[in-house]
Amino acid sequence: NCSRPVARGCPIAVAAGTQTLTLAVGPALLGPGVLVGDLSLGAAWVVNRSNEIYQWDGNRFIARSGTALDIGAGSDVWIIGTDNQIYRRGPKEWTPLGGSGVRISAGAEGTAWVVNQRGEIFRWESDGFRRVGGAAIDIGANATGDAWMIGTRGGGRGFRRGAVPR
Numbered sequence: 240n241c242s243r244p245v246a247r248g249c250p251i252a253v254a255a256g257t258q259t260l261t262l263a264v265g266p267a268l269l270g271p272g273v274l275v276g277d278l279s280l281g282a283a284w285v286v287n288r289s290n291e292i293y294q295w296d297g298n299r300f301i302a303r304s305g306t307a308l309d310i311g312a313g314s315d316v317w318i319i320g321t322d323n324q325i326y327r328r329g330p331k332e333w334t335p336l337g338g339s340g341v342r343i344s345a346g347a348e349g350t351a352w353v354v355n356q357r358g359e360i361f362r363w364e365s366d367g368f369r370r371v372g373g374a375a376i377d378i379g380a381n382a383t384g385d386a387w388m389i390g391t392r393g394g395g396r397g398f399r400r401g402a403v404p405r
Contacts, residue, residue: 284312290321305333311352313345313382317363325353325368338368346380354378358391
């Protein structure tokens with residue numbers, strides 16, 4: 240069923256500025272079950288079903304080190320490693336930041352939002368993760384500081400940049 244965002248065998252369109260990249264899901268390089276990270280300066284980051292990490296360089300996907308369950312990219316690139324630990328991309332490698340999670344999304348100005356195994360929500364604030372009220376099964380953030388979650392009971396909730404609970 241290709242109406243779902245990341246259905247096996249379905250193409251995934253990723254907006255990159257005014258361009259659109261189409262990631263072929265199936266027997267292509269990335270394989271089925273691709274998770275697409277947000278875009279940073281027109282570069283898409285993806286994780287395939289084999290947990291391999293790739294970055295679009297404008298012409299092709301380049302394999303990057305490490306393995307991940309989820310990925311988010313903004314001004315920084317963040318992953319939930321296959322060990323459920325949280326990492327941020329340094330100049331060449333992944334740096335562990337402490338904490339664990341199952342879902343991650345990059346936000347404004349070097350921030351990240353994480354949902355852990357218990358459904359708790361955390362936000363990176365310059366030197367560590369801070370707990371945010373509520374519970375979620377997934378979260379998404381954007382470059383303007385907004386974050387949106389899917390609640391544990393199926394409802395949605397948003398956090399605006401100036402009104403993030405602390």
